[in-house]
Amino acid sequence: MCFDLVMKTVPVSKPYLLMSDVSPVEGSTMWMRCNLENGTGPIQYVWQHETRSGNISAFAQGNTNIINVTNINRNHTGWYRCVASNNVNSESSNRLWLDTIFGPDIPQIDVTPYSITERGVSLLCRSPVQPAMPQYVWFSTTPVYTGPQLTITKILRMHTGNYACLAQNNYLNTRSKKTISLTVYYPPDGSPSCSVEAALNYTTLRLLCSWPGGLPSPSLHWTGLGNQVGQDETNTAVLLPSEGLNSNSLFTCLGSHLALKQSTQCSTRTYIPPAEPECFAYVTNNKQYLMLSCSWDGGAPKALVWWEGPDGQAKGGEENSNILILRYGTARSGKPYTCHAKHPLLVQTKTCRLTLGQCTLSDTPDKKIANGSDVQLTCNLRSNYLPASEITWFNNQGVGVLDTSRYPMPPNVTLVSDVHSRKRNEVELEWQVENEGGGGWTVHPAAHMGVRATTKER
Known part of the structure; x- marks a missing residue:
């Protein structure tokens, strides 16, 4: 089976x-x-x-x-x-x-600026973590806030610095941290400042625009220059050929900054000094030095002024004014001392001159004078000879016998004569005054050696 x-x-x-x-x-x-x-x-x-x-x-x-x-x-x-x-x-x-448990990862920080008018900032910290219930703590130098979002409603430059977000996973007892650097932009104080100066031996203009401070640095830009000079947004100094410029030219510098809604500006003008250069001379009180002064005030930029003397004496260029110092008695009489003045807006150099000279005697007696009697000696000074505030008399041995130091001579005055007394301690100074519009100089008491001053008007 x-x-x-x-x-x-x-x-x-x-x-x-x-x-x-x-x-x-x-x-x-x-x-x-x-x-x-x-x-x-x-x-x-x-x-x-x-x-x-x-x-x-x-x-x-x-x-x-x-x-x-x-x-x-x-x-x-x-x-x-x-x-x-x-x-x-x-x-x-x-x-x-x-459900995999993880985190926190290194946080991600997002910075969201408020509008410019509100001037605030928001810092949002996010970190992948599971379980999704992390704890966030913000640190600067100390803990400043607990929570994922830190908001500064009114940001100031003092808030610049490092900010750290610490994310914690309390389930795993783990943590991670991320640090960012917060930079607060702020504009410089005030407005830009403009100026003009001479350059390249006073043949060219240099336009300067300055606006220090701020973060980041402001942007400065010259306007109105046309094609005369190339520049970019960061140029604060530009060279400008002076040829063809008017005496009253206006230049504007425009300043802008990230923290400003509108730009601001400054302007500068160039112009030639309104008057002509002026020269004058004076002697120090101790009669050690003769000082030749030249000035050409005003102008933008300032003019360059320098001296040239007949024996090679010179004084290097200085702005607006210059003084040539000579040891008293060494100045060359009858020779011009020339002051040169140069301005970038002028092609030609301007000059003014001083001629230092001795007086010439006139009405000199040609006969013998009795002992003890008076004699009149006249010292004629040309009107363009300077300085006229010091007269010293010498005898035939070259020895100084009388010094007629006095106050500076008034304007429009010509010294006509000096008259000695027999005591030789008085001198009569006769001034001749140009009378414009009536009136004239009154008797002026002398300051030294019993000098007596009288005036004549014409």
Whole structure:
């Protein structure tokens, strides 16, 4: 008798999924197992992963019902199910949520400026972390705020500095930190300042525009120059050819800054000194030095003034005024001392001159004079000879016998004569005064040696 044994294939039952840890820490290891109550082998297992967005993909497969997952990361977070199949059927388990614990990562800080009028700033700190309940603490030199967003409603330059955001994962007792440097822009105080100066030996103009301070530095730009000179937004000094410029030319410098809504400006003008150069001379009180002074005041830029003497005496250039100092008695009489004045807006140099000379005697007696009697000697000075405030008389031996130091001679005055007394301690000075518009000089008491001064009007 023969028997045929027929094996019946049992379909797989609905599997159920087990995990060794449904909340693994990032970087750890865990296992998944797909359990079946019934089912004839061979059985194939597939593990499926479903993301938060609903995308489903095969995570692993094989003929064993358990898999090990090493180095868990945050991308493993999601829904998992297992599918069991044999030759008869295929069954899927229910979903099981895997929640990877991680973080916090290095935070990201976003800076959002308020409008310029509000002048505020907001710092937002964000760090990926799970569980998604991180704690944020802001630090400067000390803790300043707790929470993800730090807001400074009125930003000042004192707020410049480093700000750190500390993100904490209290579940894992982990933390991370990010530091940023906050720079507060602020404009310079006041407005730009403009000026003009001479350059290249007083043949060219240099326009200067200054506006110190501020962060970052302001942008300065000269306007109204046309094609006369090339420049860019950062130029604060430009050379400008003076040829063809008017005496009253206006130049404007425009200043702008990131922290200002509107630009500000300054202006400067160039002009020639209104008067002519002036020369005059005077002697120091101790009669050691003769000082020749030349001035040409005013003007923008200032003029350059220098002296040239007949024997090579010179005084280098100075602005507006210059004094040539000569030792008293060494000045060359009858020779001109020339003052030169140069301004960038003028092609030609202006000059003024001083001629130092001795007086000439007139009405000199040609006969012998009795001892003890009076004699009159007249010293004639040319009107353009300077200085006229010191007269010294010498005898035929070259020895000084009388010094008629006195107050400076009044304007429009010509010394006509000096008359000695027999005592030789008095001298009569006769002045001749130009009378313009009536009136004249009155008797002026002398200051030294009993000098008596009288005037004549014409």
